[in-house]
Amino acid sequence: MASSTSPAEASGGTGGNSSSGIAGEADWFMASGATNHMTGDRTLISNLVPVSNQVVQAGNGAGMLVCGRGSVNTETVVLPDVCCCF
Helix, strand or coil, X not given: CCCEECCCCCECXXXXXXXXXXXXXXXXXXXXXXXXXXXXXXXXXXXXXXXXXXXXXXXXXXXXXXXXXXXXECCCCEEEEEEEEC
């Protein structure tokens, strides 16, 4: 996962989580050229698997620590292998 992607290219959740476990309140920005799908909201990720010593690099060169990976369920699609980043 140590690859380059810009914040605009990456998927990022900005909203909340419903009690059904669906990220229906979140805004997701999809880009077919994105290397990684990412969110900073770990409550949106189901089956979160902890990850250590992993960093993804944003397009501006900033490194973001990956704390885990899992799936995000939206109202229309399941995003597999989403990074939870800080």
